[in-house]
Amino acid sequence: MNVRSFCHYEKIMSEANFHRGEHTRTKIIRAAHDLFVKQGYHGTSMRQIASQADIALGGLYNHFEGKEDVFRAVFLEYHPYHEVVPALLAAKGETVEQFVRNGVNRIYEALDDRPDFLNLMFIEIVEFNSVHTNELARELTPVQLKIVERVREINLDKLRPIPPLMLVRTFLGLFFAYKLTEIIFAQPALPEFSENDLDYFINIYLHGILKGNDKLQMDVG
Amino acid sequence: MNVRSFCHYEKIMSEANFHRGEHTRTKIIRAAHDLFVKQGYHGTSMRQIASQADIALGGLYNHFEGKEDVFRAVFLEYHPYHEVVPALLAAKGETVEQFVRNGVNRIYEALDDRPDFLNLMFIEIVEFNSVHTNELARELTPVQLKIVERVREINLDKLRPIPPLMLVRTFLGLFFAYKLTEIIFAQPALPEFSENDLDYFINIYLHGILKGNDKLQMDVG
DNA sequence: CCTACCGATCGGTAGG
DNA sequence: CCTACCGATCGGTAGG
Structure with missing residues (x-):
């Protein structure tokens, strides 16, 4: 698992929150993977990924810098x-x-x-x-x-x-x-x-x- | 060259216009090919294709039914x-x-x-x-x-x-x-x-x- | 009546 | 992690 350097605003984090965050990140990557391989990169929207991962659109950007960053994580993980x-x-x-x-x-x-x-x-x-x-x-x-x-x-x-x-x-x-x-x-x-x-x-x-x-x-x- | 079955409304057409139309179609396909292979399908806009082919956006739709139709033609031609x-x-x-x-x-x-x-x-x-x-x-x-x-x-x-x-x-x-x-x-x-x-x-x-x-x-x- | 386009704009969505 | 939005741009179509 990677360091959660994407959480710029969190200076201190409890163990529980850390694991919750990791789980969310994993959910996003799995959701994004499924959509990317089915629909392509530009054919998949951040809203679709958010929806599939059961979080709000804005929440994606707590874990990833942007769309390319999501793809990069999916690519390296899968x-x-x-x-x-x-x-x-x-x-x-x-x-x-x-x-x-x-x-x-x-x-x-x-x-x-x-x-x-x-x-x-x-x-x-x-x-x-x-x-x-x-x-x-x-x-x-x-x-x-x-x-x-x-x-x-x-x-x-x-x-x-x-x-x-x-x-x-x-x-x-x-x-x-x-x-x-x-x-x-x-x-x-x-x-x-x-x-x-x-x-x-x-x-x-x-x-x-x-x-x-x-x-x-x-x-x- | 394919039959120009995409022009449903044309019952009669002069030779000169036919060849002008064919030339434009060829230009569009070449432009679209270059953009698609560089940028992907969803990464390429109809506006870019039109611009690269030196025609107006609306003009594309005299030759193709839509974006997928353009790609299909590019794929078959190249x-x-x-x-x-x-x-x-x-x-x-x-x-x-x-x-x-x-x-x-x-x-x-x-x-x-x-x-x-x-x-x-x-x-x-x-x-x-x-x-x-x-x-x-x-x-x-x-x-x-x-x-x-x-x-x-x-x-x-x-x-x-x-x-x-x-x-x-x-x-x-x-x-x-x-x-x-x-x-x-x-x-x-x-x-x-x-x-x-x-x-x-x-x-x-x-x-x-x-x-x-x-x-x-x-x-x- | 036609072909080949134009400028403008439609309803929706993009990444952020 | 959410709601509420932004500047811009998307594919496609209107009348002329």
Whole structure:
């Protein structure tokens, strides 16, 4: 939880008030998140957020400096890295293939509750020219290093020569490729893509990073 | 050019006026596109669009029913499929690898002038819940079939068993993976990613779809 | 009668 | 944390 530096007028605050304030702030962020991913940034008004969070419009400004500040908090609080980084660090397996499949499963399950996590990133890119994304990238540099270290611990004998960071980047790219092409190709009227579509992406990726003629353990293709 | 069905009241129109009207419509779409990709949908006002197109606000409504109608026209006119589909159909090569590399180059060059083509798709997804994307997907079904036919003409001996449509989908996913992870990982303050980053994605993809132990002709990894 | 626009203004809402 | 407002601007439309 952040320091409540947004409360300029409160010099002294009781424990009870502090927790009440934190709770309100959390309510606002959740309400704002739901509205932003559904309606976009400019499409969502401060009045809607206030109403959804069960406070008056003016009350928002006790917790946030303005609309962009609300979005920034939502973005930092709901960014998928909260799920993705622990999943990457916790992934286990004896071979690279097992590691990748385990990592995919962990991430897939962690993001399953939030099918619209991409919307948050898209809003940030189009409405704020990725300024918060860049801010986050700077802050997460040590985390990147930690992940790279973790990758180096794996037995990479069977891996083609690919820099660890590029390995992580292409791995995450897998999900973007899958999700975005699903949106592009999908036609709600027609029968859905089969459920093992993601498997094609995974297997192509695994064949792509592994050496030569080893057959994958759980190949579907 | 589309039929000007938006002018319900026009029963007869002279050639000169028709072309003047078409030109104005084109100017509006270009102006709106530039503003939308820079500022988002709700972030762009009809007044800004009119101003940028050098006409009065009221004049917009002689060409479009409203703001959403303007965006729809921009989306259909500037969607990357205009560049991507011809590039895919025109790709040449004697091996799958040559085909893929040629296709990548054609698409890369065609989209080079429009680094923000993703923004248009992102706005559509977050602001309109992909309704225009779905509309487009339905209209482009025959085009999909044409591309799949084209893929079948290629010598696919060296290819792992992957359905042609999945081949096309993962191929396009390549660009999304590259572009989006570039945004996520990039830090303007730090030295840029090297210029051959895309090559890693391409080579992983090629290794991923091709059989066994064949060495790629132009491998960098 | 038409097309292509204008200046002015409508009812509501924006962030603060 | 609320009520009561502000300057400005929103998308869209009026008559001419």
